Every structure is written in structure tokens, then in C-alpha cells.
Amino acid sequence: MSGLLQIHEPGETPEPHAQERGIAIGIDLGTTNSVVAVADGEQPEVLRDAHGDGLIPSVVALMPEGVVVGRAAQDLRAKNPDCVVSSIKRLMGRGVHDVKALAGVLPYRIAASGDSVGMVRLEVAGRSITPIEISAEILKAVKARAEQSLGQGVTQAVVTVPAYFDDAARSATKDAAKLAGLDVLRLVNEPTAAALAYGLDSGAEGVYAIYDLGGGTFDISLLRLQKGVFQVLSTGGDSALGGDDLDHALAERAIAASGLQKLDEAGAAALLLAARAVKEQLTERDSVKLTAEIGGTKIDFTVSRREFEALIDPLVQRTMRACRQVLDDARVTPKEIQGVVLVGGSTRVPLVRRRVEEFFGRAPLADINPDEVVAVGAALQAKALTRGSDTLLLDVIPLSLGIETMGGIVEKVIDRNTPIPVAKAQDFTTYQDGQTGMLIHVVQGERETVDACRSLGRFELLGIPPMVAGAARIQVTFAVDADGLLTVSAMEKITGIRAEIAVKPSYGLTESEMADMLRDSLVHARDDMEQRLLIEARVEAERVLLALDAALKADGALLSDEERAAIDSAIAKLRQAIKGEDRDLVNAAVESLDHATHAFAQHRMDRAVAQALKGHSLDEVEASMASDPAPDGRRPGRPAE
Amino acid sequence: MPTQADDTRAARAAFVSCWSCKGPVAAQALFCHTCGAIQQPAQLDHFRRLGLEPDFDTDVDMVEKRYLGFQRAIHPDRFATRPAKERAFAEAQAVALNQAYETLKDPLRRAAYLLSLKGVDASVSKEETVRDPELLMEVMEAREALMEATSIEKVEKLQAKAGADAIAVLSGISKAFASDDLDAANRLTTRLKYLRKYLDETRTRRIALEQEQGTA
Numbered sequence: 001m002s003g004l005l006q007i008h009e010p011g012e013t014p015e016p017h018a019q020e021r022g023i024a025i026g027i028d029l030g031t032t033n034s035v036v037a038v039a040d041g042e043q044p045e046v047l048r049d050a051h052g053d054g055l056i057p058s059v060v061a062l063m064p065e066g067v068v069v070g071r072a073a074q075d076l077r078a079k080n081p082d083c084v085v086s087s088i089k090r091l092m093g094r095g096v097h098d099v100k101a102l103a104g105v106l107p108y109r110i111a112a113s114g115d116s117v118g119m120v121r122l123e124v125a126g127r128s129i130t131p132i133e134i135s136a137e138i139l140k141a142v143k144a145r146a147e148q149s150l151g152q153g154v155t156q157a158v159v160t161v162p163a164y165f166d167d168a169a170r171s172a173t174k175d176a177a178k179l180a181g182l183d184v185l186r187l188v189n190e191p192t193a194a195a196l197a198y199g200l201d202s203g204a205e206g207v208y209a210i211y212d213l214g215g216g217t218f219d220i221s222l223l224r225l226q227k228g229v230f231q232v233l234s235t236g237g238d239s240a241l242g243g244d245d246l247d248h249a250l251a252e253r254a255i256a257a258s259g260l261q262k263l264d265e266a267g268a269a270a271l272l273l274a275a276r277a278v279k280e281q282l283t284e285r286d287s288v289k290l291t292a293e294i295g296g297t298k299i300d301f302t303v304s305r306r307e308f309e310a311l312i313d314p315l316v317q318r319t320m321r322a323c324r325q326v327l328d329d330a331r332v333t334p335k336e337i338q339g340v341v342l343v344g345g346s347t348r349v350p351l352v353r354r355r356v357e358e359f360f361g362r363a364p365l366a367d368i369n370p371d372e373v374v375a376v377g378a379a380l381q382a383k384a385l386t387r388g389s390d391t392l393l394l395d396v397i398p399l400s401l402g403i404e405t406m407g408g409i410v411e412k413v414i415d416r417n418t419p420i421p422v423a424k425a426q427d428f429t430t431y432q433d434g435q436t437g438m439l440i441h442v443v444q445g446e447r448e449t450v451d452a453c454r455s456l457g458r459f460e461l462l463g464i465p466p467m468v469a470g471a472a473r474i475q476v477t478f479a480v481d482a483d484g485l486l487t488v489s490a491m492e493k494i495t496g497i498r499a500e501i502a503v504k505p506s507y508g509l510t511e512s513e514m515a516d517m518l519r520d521s522l523v524h525a526r527d528d529m530e531q532r533l534l535i536e537a538r539v540e541a542e543r544v545l546l547a548l549d550a551a552l553k554a555d556g557a558l559l560s561d562e563e564r565a566a567i568d569s570a571i572a573k574l575r576q577a578i579k580g581e582d583r584d585l586v587n588a589a590v591e592s593l594d595h596a597t598h599a600f601a602q603h604r605m606d607r608a609v610a611q612a613l614k615g616h617s618l619d620e621v622e623a624s625m626a627s628d629p630a631p632d633g634r635r636p637g638r639p640a641e
Numbered sequence: 642m643p644t645q646a647d648d649t650r651a652a653r654a655a656f657v658s659c660w661s662c663k664g665p666v667a668a669q670a671l672f673c674h675t676c677g678a679i680q681q682p683a684q685l686d687h688f689r690r691l692g693l694e695p696d697f698d699t700d701v702d703m704v705e706k707r708y709l710g711f712q713r714a715i716h717p718d719r720f721a722t723r724p725a726k727e728r729a730f731a732e733a734q735a736v737a738l739n740q741a742y743e744t745l746k747d748p749l750r751r752a753a754y755l756l757s758l759k760g761v762d763a764s765v766s767k768e769e770t771v772r773d774p775e776l777l778m779e780v781m782e783a784r785e786a787l788m789e790a791t792s793i794e795k796v797e798k799l800q801a802k803a804g805a806d807a808i809a810v811l812s813g814i815s816k817a818f819a820s821d822d823l824d825a826a827n828r829l830t831t832r833l834k835y836l837r838k839y840l841d842e843t844r845t846r847r848i849a850l851e852q853e854q855g856t857a
Contacts (some may be wrong), residue, residue: 481717481732539724550676551662555675600663605665609649609652
């Protein structure tokens with residue numbers, strides 16, 4: 001058969017950029033602890049400190065002599081409560097308005113700010129600082145541990161987020177990684193990462209539930225596994241319910257029992273730490289004594305497991321309601337679940353295990369350390385993204401996305417549990433005669449009214465030509481990428497006027513804030529940027545050369561000697577330019593090569609058409625190009641069976 | 642008889658130019674057969690995107706199989722370290738594929754979509770008033786019965802009935818499409834839409850009752 005009908009696997013062509021790639025790490029950026037893992041060899045591995053500890057407490061101390069992260073920061077708390085921040089994940093992507101509700105409960109000092117909208121800032125060591133910057137400090141420490149342990153620089157990472165994180169919190173997490181000098185290959189949902197780590201890929205098939213009770217968030221996800229594809233069916237949870245809340249419940253009981261009136265910040269932190277220790281000990285013991293000295297008052301409080309369980313049962317029941325909801329969403333009954341995986345330190349609490357077992361009717365799986373399983377999954381995914389893999393994660397958006405319409409009612413554009421990436425367009429119209437602008441208010445949540453949903457951002461489409469009410473056709477498009485991040489655009493269809501935003505103005509960083517912070521942190525200096533652009537230009541040039549090489553091998557015979565010589569000379573010039581340091585020269589050489597191959601492209605197209613017409617009916621030619629299903633569907637045309 | 646000029650035009654339309662190596666590539670190919678580069682998604686209906694003929698009775702297992710097969714090849718995760726352009730094309734392919742899958746795996750969406758392909762606007766997603774008085778009456782009565790149901794057993798009974806109705810409607814839609822009776826298909830699709838909504842309401846009601854009784 002002719003060259004036209006030869007079909008070869010895209011994987012057979014060499015990688016377009018053969019430049020050496022570093023190791024990509026997997027990071028579980030947790031509310032209480034963060035963990036970093038790498039999967040470079042056969043077995044994924046959690047990177048530990050000299051004492052064999054894999055957990056890095058997500059605690060940051062801003063000391064006059066510098067930033068301290070982890071256990072050392074924790075130790076500084078007693079003496080320097082003003083300088084130490086923990087549980088920052090709970091504030092990621094939160095606005096001033098959201099946090100007011102939490103302020104009494106959580107150990108944060110919110111910076112007084114003139115505006116009531118926008119990102120929340122904390123008052124730490126006399127500085128006003130954003131949750132993104134604090135998270136970036138944790139990530140820098142994580143990165144440092146990885147670099148030390150691997151003995152090489154690390155710039156690429158997969159970072160996990162709770163499945164139930166909304167768009168603002170996802171953006172904030174990505175921004176934090178950028179500030180820490182990490183290129184996020186993908187944000188992966190924690191339960192999905194856990195499923196991957198569980199080696200559920202090792203031949204397991206069926207529907208699995210991942211019950212993830214983290215420090216500050218609760219997630220429940222249902223995944224269907226078949227032949228290495230991890231398909232998320234539904235996900236749900238509570239982004240304001242976590243293991244911390246169990247500690248709080250205990251601490252409050254201790255306060256009530258001891259008659260303590262008011263706690264200062266240091267006192268509250270110390271008490272919470274004591275409460276957490278008691279929670280952990282109650283896993284093994286029936287009764288534990290909580291002792292602490294808070295502001296001169298001695299607390300001496302004994303709690304039995306039974307009492308503790310009575311205290312936390314309402315919280316655990318809340319998680320079970322979320323479980324019921326996700327099963328309902330996926331139209332799955334507990335009997336159809338093949339297995340339940342536990343994630344998060346608080347799933348060690350016996351009552352949690354018991355309730356999970358009652359609900360699903362089977363003992364949960366917990367063979368991998370629940371504190372580390374997410375990081376291990378992230379590392380496996382980092383490997384899959386950089387080195388290739390047989391497994392595939394298909395995730396969904398956790399919360400519906402919509403826009404505000406008249407009367408504060410939400411019109412949903414994308415429903416929750418829709419697979420990502422996704423793009424959907426919906427038409428709206430004007431409600432007043434002569435209306436020339438339209439405010440697009442993007443919200444996320446399941447409720448019908450705007451007030452009950454989360455506001456993600458607002459933007460305005462201006463310049464609509466005056467028409468009678470209802471005549472304009474405004475098409476609003478929501479696009480969610482594979483990281484779960486949203487971009488919204490609007491277009492008036494009659495005139496083609498457009499407006500677009502990446503939805504992050506309220507709670508993430510604006511471009512200019514990001515630029516300022518990057519400058520401050522000196523993570524990417526100007527030279528760095530130049531270097532990056534040069535590398536990108538080279539990568540693109542290599543791609544052009546490889547593609548042309550493939551084309552010349554297939555169809556080179558179509559060229560006259562003269563044409564061939566012109567192309568070869570342009571190739572040589574480009575190869576020369578790639579060796580140099582001048583980005584503009586590389587780009588110019590790519591362009592002249594493009595010019596030189598113009599006629600070649602024309603010959604190839606003409607021959608394809610001629611062959612299609614000669615001897616074969618068009619249907620035959622089309623069929624032969626479009627059929628021939630390959631087992632993995634990678635060939636052109638029809639899919640794999 | 643098509644003329645030679647028609648044939649030439651058709652032959653040209655069957656190919657597009659690969660963005661990477663500039664060579665000819667079949668208009669609906671996912672990858673260039675010469676240089677292997679991923680292509681932009683072609684303009685295809687959801688059925689053809691999955692290599693199926695437009696048909697209400699399409700095999701859902703096949704939809705599933707094809708969807709997963711294609712995802713393995715074009716999911717953006719496979720292109721995470723490739724240049725931005727290829728990542729963008731992979732994302733666009735995955736978006737198109739997800740849309741096809743979401744539409745075809747659900748019989749209600751599939752019916753509405755097939756109607757729209759055949760030029761009937763079924764507008765399943767939009768709230769609109771019921772024009773069919775008989776259906777309107779039925780919906781109101783069913784809602785009333787649900788409001789009055791105060792025990793889980795009663796709600797379950799209503800749920801079971803609505804579920805059986807939905808199954809009957811589905812087979813009706815299938816027959817209507819098979820005999821190309823688009824009016825009937827449209828009417829039944831609207832009916833299915835209301836049954837679905839009603840089933841959701843019964844579920845909500847049951848959960849509410851369960852919670853009431855659980856805490857009582």
C-alpha cells in the first residue's frame with residue numbers, strides 16, 4: 001500500500017525534547033502534617049528525616065532570624081505564640097467574609113483589613129501575611145527535604161488537594177507551589193491519590209469508597225476501577241470538618257470541666273495539643289488523663305473512650321451523611337462497594353472505623369499508613385505524568401458551577417460529578433431594553449440561591465449593542481481543566497464582543513500580586529525567566545525538526561533536488577541556532593524553516609488527494625484511514641474495542 | 642452522479658493539514674499518521690466521536706468501552722510534559738470526549754440529543770412549563786401524593802411506581818425512534834424528564850423521613 005495508508009503509533013516517534021528531566025515529587029500538603037514521596041524506582045518511597053519521620057508538621061514560625069517550619073516551629077509555639085501558624089490549609093482560598101464565622105474557633109489572628117472582600121490575611125509576628133505565603137513556606141521546607149534526600153534539585157511536583165476543595169482553594173494551592181519554586185504538574189484529589197497508592201491498580205476491579213478524614217477536611221469519594229482506569233464516580237464531603245474538630249470537642253469539654261473562663265492564644269494551642277494526644281491515646285486505651293497547665297490553672301481531666309465517643313459521634317454521623325449522599329449521587333448501594341479505604345490520621349479512632357464498617361457492611365482497608373498513603377499516590381501520579389504509565393485517573397468536579405441570574409437565583413452551568421476536563425456553554429440574555437453591559441457572577445455550590453453558594457468571582461461584559469430586552473444572546477462558557485481549575489468567558493453572539501476571566505480574583509492572587517511576591521522571594525529572577533523562554537524555544541524547535549524528519553522519511557521523494565536542498569539548508573541553520581543562546585535567532589530559524597517547507601506540505605496534500613481519487617473510491621480511502629482499530633485506541637480514526 | 646470536481650472537493654475535505662508536520666491527516670484522526678502529533682478535535686457528533694452510528698438503542702457498554710479506550714490515548718495526563726500546544730489539544734480532545742460520554746451514557750440526555758440531531762429541540766436542561774395538559778395533571782397529582790406520604794414505605798411505593806413508569810417510557814422512546822416517530826419521541830422524552838425529576842424528589846423525601854425517624 002502507499003504511504004498514505006501507513007499508520008504508525010505516535011509513541012514510536014522519539015520524545016520531542018530529549019533534554020534531561022529531573023525527578024517529580026508527590027506532595028500531600030496537609031492541614032496538620034505534610035508528606036513528600038517519590039516514585040522513581042520500582043517502589044514509591046516516603047522521604048523521611050534523620051529520625052525516620054515522614055511527617056512534616058504543617059506549622060510555620062516567622063521568627064526574627066528567619067522562617068522555621070515543621071517540628072521545630074511547633075516547639076517554638078509555647079514561647080512565641082504570636083509568631084507561629086498552624087492549620088493554614090483551612091484558610092486556603094478563603095475570603096475575609098468566610099473566615100469571620102471561624103474566627104472564634106480557630107487559632108488564627110485575622111489581620112484587620114479595610115476591605116471586607118478579597119483574600120484573608122493573617123497577623124503573624126507583626127506582619128500581615130496571606131495563607132498562600134504561609135503554605136509556600138511549608139512547601140519550601142518539603143522541597144528542601146526532597147532535595148536533600150535525593151541529592152538533586154527538584155522543580156516539578158504533583159500536589160494533592162481535598163476532593164471537596166473549591167476553585168478558589170485549588171488556585172490558592174497552585175499559587176503557593178509557584179511561590180515555593182515548584183511547577184505543579186497536576187493537582188490531584190487526595191482520595192484519588194489514596195486509591196492509586198492502594199495498589200488498587202493491582203488487578204482490583206469494581207467500585208471502591210475512599211473515606212478520608214484529614215486534619216481539617218472530610219472527603220468521601222467513590223471510584224470505579226477497571227483495567228487500570230480509576231474513574232471517580234462521585235465525590236462529596238465537608239471542607240470544614242476534620243480531625244481537628246475531634247480535638248476541639250475534647251478541649252471544650254476539658255474547659256467546661258475545669259471551670260476555666262477565658263483562654264489566651266498560647267493556652268488554647270497548648271490545650272488543643274493535649275487534646276490531640278488524648279485522642280490518639282484513646283485508640284489503644286479505655287481511659288486517658290488530660291493534664292495541662294494553662295495560664296496558671298491546672299487542668300486535670302480524665303476521659304473514657306465511651307465519653308469521648310459520645311462527644312464525637314455527632315461529627316462522625318455528619319461524615320456518614322456525606323457517605324450516603326455520594327452513594328446516592330452515583331446510584332450505588334453499600335452492598336455494591338468492593339472495599340473501603342481509610343485515609344487520614346483520625347481514621348485510627350475506633351468509633352470512626354466502627355461507623356464506617358456498619359455503614360458499608362465490611363471491614364475497611366487500612367494496610368498502608370493512613371498518614372502517608374496520599375503522598376505515595378501523589379508520587380505515583382508524578383511518575384505517571386513524567387515517565388508514562390498504564391494507569392489513568394479520570395476525575396470529576398466536586399461542586400456544581402453556575403452563574404447568578406435575576407433575583408439571586410443560581411443557574412447551574414456544570415453539575416457536580418461531571419468528568420474533567422469539561423467545557424460547557426449556556427446562553428443568557430438581557431432583561432432591560434437598551435442594556436449594554438452584563439455582570440457575570442460566578443458561583444459554586446449546590447444550593448438554589450446565590451447567598452447559599454460560594455462566590456468565585458465577578459466580571460463584566462461591556463459593549464453589548466442596545467437592543468430590546470431579551471434580544472441579546474450572551475454565551476457564557478465555563479471551562480474546567482484537568483486540575484479542576486475554572487476559566488469563564490462570555491461572548492455576545494451577534495456582535496462577537498468577548499470578555500474572559502480565569503476565576504481567581506477574589507481569593508487567589510492577582511497576576512500583579514503574584515509577580516510582586518515572586519520578585520520578593522527571588523524564586524524566579526529575571527535571568528531565570530529568560531532561560532526558561534530559551535529552553536521553550538529550543539523545545540519547540542526540536543519538535544519542528546522531529547516532525548519534519550518524519551515527514552521527509554515518509555514523503556521526501558516528492559521533493560525536487562532544489563526544494564530538498566533549500567529545506568536541508570534551513571534545517572542546518574536551525575540546528576546551528578539551537579546550539580546558541582539567542583532565543584530570537586531560534587525563533588527566526590524556525591520561521592524560515594516553516595517557509596522553506598511550504599511547497600513540501602502542498603505536494604503532500606496534493607498527492608493524498610490524488611491518491612484518494614485514483615483507483616479507490618473516496619469512501620474506501622477514508623475508511624482505510626479512519627478504521628483499523630488498535631487495542632489502545634492510539635491510531636487515527638475509530639476507537640479501540 | 643457526482644462529478645470529478647465534487648470528488649476532488651470531497652477528497653480535500655477528508656483531509657486536514659497536521660499542525661505539526663503539515664502533512665495530510667484524516668479529518669477525524671486523533672493523531673497524525675506521519676509524525677504522531679495529537680490533533681485538534683474534529684467537528685463530529687457525539688455518536689461518531691465514539692465511532693458509533695446515531696441510534697437511541699446504542700450499546701451503553703460500547704459507549705463505556707470506547708470512551709475509556711480513547712481516554713487512555715488522549716487524556717491530558719499523557720501529555721503533562723509535552724509542549725503547551727499539544728497539552729491544549731489533548732485537553733480539547735478530552736473535553737469533547739467527556740461531553741460525548743456524558744450525553745450518550747444517560748438515556749434521557751441521549752434521547753434529547755438525538756432529537757436535536759434530527760432537528761427537534763427537546764431542551765431537556767431548561768426549566769419550562771409543561772404544555773401537555775395530561776402530563777401536567779399527572780405531575781401535580783404525583784407531587785401531591787408524595788407530599789402526603791408520611792412513611793418511608795409509602796414513599797418507596799411511589800418511588801417504585803415512578804421507576805417502573807420510567808422504564809416503560811424508555812422502551813416507548815426506543816420504539817418511537819425505531820419507527821422515526823419524532824413527535825412521540827419528543828413527547829416521551831419530556832415525560833421522562835419529569836419522571837426523573839420526580840424520582841429525585843422521592844429520594845430527597847425519603848432521606849428527610851429517614852433522618853426524622855433516625856433522630857426521633
